[in-house]
Amino acid sequence: MNDCILVINCGSSSIKFALVPLQADHPRPGGLVERLGTSEPVLKITDENGIRQQFDLAGADHPAAMKAILEHLGERQPIAIGHRVVHGGERFKSATLIDDDVIDGIRKCTSLAPLHNPANLDGIEATRRLFPELPQVAVFDTAFHQTMPEHAYRYAIPTELYQKHGIRRYGFHGSSHAYITERLAELSERGTGGWVIAHLGNGCSATAVWQGRSMDTSMGMTPLEGLVMGTRSGDVDPGLHLHLANQCGWSVQQIDQMLNKHSGLMGVSGLSPDMRDLEQAADKGHAGARLALDVFCYRLARTLAALSCALPRLDGIAFTGGIGENSPLVRARALSMMNALRPCLSAAANENLARGSEGRIDQARNDDTTEVRPEIWVIPTDEEGHIARETSELVQTHANHPEART
Ligand code: AMP
Numbered sequence: 001m002n003d004c005i006l007v008i009n010c011g012s013s014s015i016k017f018a019l020v021p022l023q024a025d026h027p028r029p030g031g032l033v034e035r036l037g038t039s040e041p042v043l044k045i046t047d048e049n050g051i052r053q054q055f056d057l058a059g060a061d062h063p064a065a066m067k068a069i070l071e072h073l074g075e076r077q078p079i080a081i082g083h084r085v086v087h088g089g090e091r092f093k094s095a096t097l098i099d100d101d102v103i104d105g106i107r108k109c110t111s112l113a114p115l116h117n118p119a120n121l122d123g124i125e126a127t128r129r130l131f132p133e134l135p136q137v138a139v140f141d142t143a144f145h146q147t148m149p150e151h152a153y154r155y156a157i158p159t160e161l162y163q164k165h166g167i168r169r170y171g172f173h174g175s176s177h178a179y180i181t182e183r184l185a186e187l188s189e190r191g192t193g194g195w196v197i198a199h200l201g202n203g204c205s206a207t208a209v210w211q212g213r214s215m216d217t218s219m220g221m222t223p224l225e226g227l228v229m230g231t232r233s234g235d236v237d238p239g240l241h242l243h244l245a246n247q248c249g250w251s252v253q254q255i256d257q258m259l260n261k262h263s264g265l266m267g268v269s270g271l272s273p274d275m276r277d278l279e280q281a282a283d284k285g286h287a288g289a290r291l292a293l294d295v296f297c298y299r300l301a302r303t304l305a306a307l308s309c310a311l312p313r314l315d316g317i318a319f320t321g322g323i324g325e326n327s328p329l330v331r332a333r334a335l336s337m338m339n340a341l342r343p344c345l346s347a348a349a350n351e352n353l354a355r356g357s358e359g360r361i362d363q364a365r366n367d368d369t370t371e372v373r374p375e376i377w378v379i380p381t382d383e384e385g386h387i388a389r390e391t392s393e394l395v396q397t398h399a400n401h402p403e404a405r406t
Contacts, residue, residue: 010123
């Protein structure tokens with residue numbers, strides 16, 4: 001019997017899902033529901049034979065969409081459900097078995113993630129109603145970063161704001177950074193040393209990890225801080241808000257839309273938020289695309305170098321996410337600006353690494369044997385696999401020790 005975990009990532013207008021078998025190398029059916037909340041939601045599903053199908057879900061809300069997902073997954077029913085939850089605040093430091101009290105705790109974190117946590121809760125409540133007998137686990141994006149020291153997670157603003165309102169840096173992409181950390185420990189002889197991990201997708205964040213624990217990360221109280229992203233600005237001068245409000249008459253909502261939806265690669269290039277489009281356009285001489293690439297790579301290099309300050313020793317750098325896994329150009333450009341850390345990229349290994357595969361891309365054997373250079377790795381991320389594993393481990397622990405909920 002091949003047990004599997006249903007992994008759910010529920011947004012306000014979409015539900016991503018995957019049925020993850022606990023035995024590695026088994027097929028992983030999955031898909032997504034898009035356009036929830038409109039008149040034409042649609043379910044796109046790829047079954048275990050790789051066959052893709054699409055179904056109209058006219059009129060479906062979150063519970064109806066969830067029911068449709070389970071019906072179309074066929075005979076293979078899950079033994080537990082793992083939910084990606086964006087914000088766990090300071091309460092949730094690891095994956096947690098869901099009960100009414102945990103739901104209440106997730107709701108209390110809503111002020112920190114007003115767009116995400118309510119949608120995550122919609123997904124949890126729908127699956128709890130549909131499958132009251134199945135154990136459900138919340139896996140938090142923020143949990144991996146709860147090990148950050150206070151000097152890394154505090155903003156230099158009045159302490160009262162932290163104490164009364166929880167305003168501090170939390171970090172995100174926890175399942176991805178945790179997965180890459182585990183994989184590095186398996187792949188590299190340097191094991192759980194000091195690593196800087198760059199997760200570069202539509203959202204981008206980088207994390208410094210020492211002995212398996214997050215020491216600092218580029219995202220902050222929200223996923224807007226840090227690196228340049230597809231449509232998100234990353235770091236800007238906090239004085240920008242006041243300037244746009246006072247000098248240009250912008251509302252808070254307009255500023256928020258601009259920073260989250262119209263900035264980043266999209267904003268600088270004026271062309272596209274998608275790195276593939278920008279690489280092609282830059283190649284043909286598009287000035288906006290070239291500048292967007294320059295800004296992206298420079299800010300990336302600067303952030304990776306800065307994060308090395310969180311580590312007693314830098315053993316290596318790892319790239320993941322759609323851009324990190326697939327763009328030799330971005331990897332090479334960013335590393336070429338990090339001379340102070342002495343990375344030694346193998347141009348051939350960087351260019352020739354097959355898309356979607358794991359590999360080491362530094363010049364492993366330096367002639368200069370007195371100097372230890374950072375290793376450079378590319379590792380495709382597996383957030384769903386990580387959520388499924390956390391879910392299954394917690395459910396098993398709870399079965400053996402019913403008092404254990406985290
Ligand atoms: P993700 O959010 O992890 O799916 O990553 C999406 C980003 O990865 C988009 O900016 C894509 O353009 C980028 N990406 C995917 N494939 C490639 C590729 N072959 N070369 C450059 N960027 C890519």
